[in-house]
Amino acid sequence: AIQLTQSPSSLSASVGDRVTITCRASQGISSALAWYQQKPGKAPKLLIQDASRLESGVPSRFSGSGSGTDFTLTISSLQPEDFATYYCQQFTSYPLTFGPGTKVHIK
Amino acid sequence: EVQLVESGGVVVQPGGSLRLSCSASGFTFDDYTIHWVRQASGKGLEWVSLISWDGDSTYYADSVKGRFTISRDNSKNSLFLQMNSLRTEDTALYYCAKGPLYGSGSYGPFDYWGQGTLVTVSS
Numbered sequence: 001a002i003q004l005t006q007s008p009s010s011l012s013a014s015v016g017d018r019v020t021i022t023c024r025a026s027q028g029i030s031s032a033l034a035w036y037q038q039k040p041g042k043a044p045k046l047l048i049q050d051a052s053r054l055e056s057g058v059p060s061r062f063s064g065s066g067s068g069t070d071f072t073l074t075i076s077s078l079q080p081e082d083f084a085t086y087y088c089q090q091f092t093s094y095p096l097t098f099g100p101g102t103k104v105h106i107k
Numbered sequence: 108e109v110q111l112v113e114s115g116g117v118v119v120q121p122g123g124s125l126r127l128s129c130s131a132s133g134f135t136f137d138d139y140t141i142h143w144v145r146q147a148s149g150k151g152l153e154w155v156s157l158i159s160w161d162g163d164s165t166y167y168a169d170s171v172k173g174r175f176t177i178s179r180d181n182s183k184n185s186l187f188l189q190m191n192s193l194r195t196e197d198t199a200l201y202y203c204a205k206g207p208l209y210g211s212g213s214y215g216p217f218d219y220w221g222q223g224t225l226v227t228v229s230s
Contacts, residue, residue: 034216043202043220044152087152091215094166096154
């Protein structure tokens with residue numbers, strides 16, 4: 001199975017900060033990577049698919065990049081509603097796997 | 108509006124069985140793969156199973172293979188997960204999630220999720 005690691009596991013940031021989360025795959029997955037945002041008590045929400053394609057309705061302050069084994073999710077200017085846990089997911093092969101998550105806290 | 112509504116989660120004893128359901132609306136159900144994903148309290152997301160648009164192909168995580176069976180009834184826009192030989196480690200919130208269109212050549216991602224149904228395995 002393809003393993004995904006995320007760093008950091010948690011971070012504290014202030015409104016307006018630029019935040020970068022990384023996701024590394026144990027083997028190459030081309031661009032078959034998605035990013036999800038999950039708030040407490042809510043289902044995950046798809047933000048980005050195919051490593052860099054922003055979902056409709058997702059604010060442009062979110063962006064994704066990378067291919068192969070190394071990927072990043074960037075929030076250009078953190079907003080109060082962005083405090084949440086972020087997961088990456090690979091969908092190139094079974095079993096589909098998620099990263100362990102990165103929790104973004106308010107500083 | 109796309110909606111996925113899970114049901115069937117209850118408290119069950121170890122070794123017991125349970126059938127989860129997911130009712131879909133707002134999209135052409137039989138055009139899409141559908142997944143089950145679970146999340147233990149305070150933990151991360153774990154993919155559980157997938158069924159193809161026509162039900163002909165199914166896949167499972169190793170942790171549930173041989174114990175869980177995914178199925179669908181396209182005439183009723185419904186997805187099911189039959190869970191047998193339940194273990195305490197199966198305790199989690201179970202989500203159904205909409206995957207890609209058939210023929211897309213892709214296994215994901217999941218663009219819509221339900222709100223989940225809670226399965227508790229405890230004596």
